[in-house]
Amino acid sequence: MVWTLADAKALLAVIDGIGAEGLAPADYKPAALRAAIAAGEGDALNEVASKSFAWLAEDLRDGRTPMSARVQWFAVDKDVDVNPTDAIMARALDSHDIAGTLAALAPTYPDYAVLKDALARTPRADAKTRALIRANMDRWRWFSRDLGEYYLMTNVPEFQLRLVRRDKIVRTYKTIVGKPGKTATPQLAEEVENVVFNPTWTVPQSIVVGEGLGAKYLNNPAKAKRDGYVVTTLPDGMVVVVQQPGPNNSLGMVKIDMPNPHAIYLHDTPARGLFNTVSRAYSHGCVRTERALELGMMLAMLKAGKTPEEVTAISQSGKYTKVPLTSPMPVYIGYFTMAKDINGQLITWPDIYQRDGAVLASFAQPRQPKTGQRTIDEKVEAIAAPGL
Structure with missing residues (x-):
């Protein structure tokens, strides 16, 4: 040039x-x-x-942060x-x-501009706050600059999900996210492809075999039926246990399906009382969503052309029904320890997964050349249990 x-x-x-x-x-x-x-x-x-x-x-x-410092970052920036x-x-x-x-x-999401203004107002003597602002500004750069017209955005430490149109919040929903450690919720950029009403839940083999659930129900078919499970033995001897639709299903009344290698998705839960707690990191990685049925019905109307009467009938049928979206809905799972809350206030949240340290340390070091790597090298572990 x-x-x-x-x-x-x-x-x-x-x-x-x-x-x-x-x-x-x-x-x-x-x-x-x-x-x-x-x-x-x-x-x-x-x-x-x-x-x-x-x-x-x-x-x-x-973003400046090298991929090695982006803990559990699996969102490909296009x-x-x-x-x-x-x-x-x-x-x-x-x-x-x-x-x-x-x-x-620069990212178009309004939080970036809010953080930029906060940085300008923060005295240079307050190095700790300035470093946290810079780290969270950079996290917005990790995502695509334009997130789409309609999209879902959840900030894990805030325990909130937003339905957004043109970067303005339309609805908000409390969330329950993964426990710290192996079941922490990863950072993703995916697309909702289906809304599943009255879902079934295939019990993971770690529970079927490891906790003896398969043997228990094989020995007592009547109890399996009463509890709402169907047990099948495959030709190779593998026992499959599937929880049927109903009010006690571990996925609740709706599953919002966003296919990804981690088997992470949004779903309802029968344990709705947990949404009343403050720090909601209880799950095995998936994002349990308050009023998930409302959200699922809205997506079916917005993105699958269903009428209110149709989605009401589907949801009340009690039958497993998959509604494919005619156009995908982007969904972003982010991790911001400083951002606007759902009321528009700039808030600092606890670093529940201890992900700040690596980002802050990278900013204290000279810039690393870009390698072309798009996600981190951490092993992908599918998380299938809803963690009730």
Whole structure:
């Protein structure tokens, strides 16, 4: 790429002021760029300016935090595909609007702007608060810049799910998320494909075999029927236990299906009293959702063309019914320890999964070059038990 002195000076000005975006000017080699500008146009300036611009664009688009510091991060950010670095740089140089092109990479979700304002108001002496703000600003960059017209967004530490249209909250629902440890809820960006009314629940083999449920029901078919389970022995000897639809089903009255390797989804629960507790980290990873039936019915109307009468009849039938969405509904599971709550107040939440430390530590170190890795290397473990 060919850089004019004017464009290079504009880039240097952006770098010098990038602290307002929660990034560190030193990461983008301002001294080397300043020296190249002083030496004049030519190959040296082109190389230095292109490198500084690319690093800055990557961090604004994808986040500065290296993948190794994103604990349980499995949400693929598509921005690099739709807006590659070379194309961003070409646009900036063609238009000679370096600052505007880079500013356009910022997340559109309103929380990012709120955090940016909070950073500007926080005294430099309050290094701890500023570091937490910067970390949570960066978490918004990990997701795609544009989340869609309609989408679901849940912030795990807040224990809340939002139904959002054009970045404005339409409905909110309390959630119950995974217990800390092996059953912590991962961070995902998926799509709801089906709403399942009156779901069945296939009991995991860890319970069927490990806890002896299969043997118990095989020895007492009448009890299995009374308890609402169907037990089947496959030709290879494997025992399958399926809980039938009903008020006591572990998934409640509705399952909001978003296929992913972790078997994480949103669902109802018969244990609704737990929504009245404050810190709701009780599940085996899935997100139990307050008023899930209301949410499922709304999705069926918005995204599957069902009428209120149709979804009411389906939900009250007591029969397993899968309603495919005609257009997918994006769903994002994030982890923000500082963000706006559902009432619009900037709040700090407890770091229930201890995920802040790695992000904060990465910001205290020099910037790492991007590797092209899209998710973390942690082993994917499917979590099938609702954890009642």
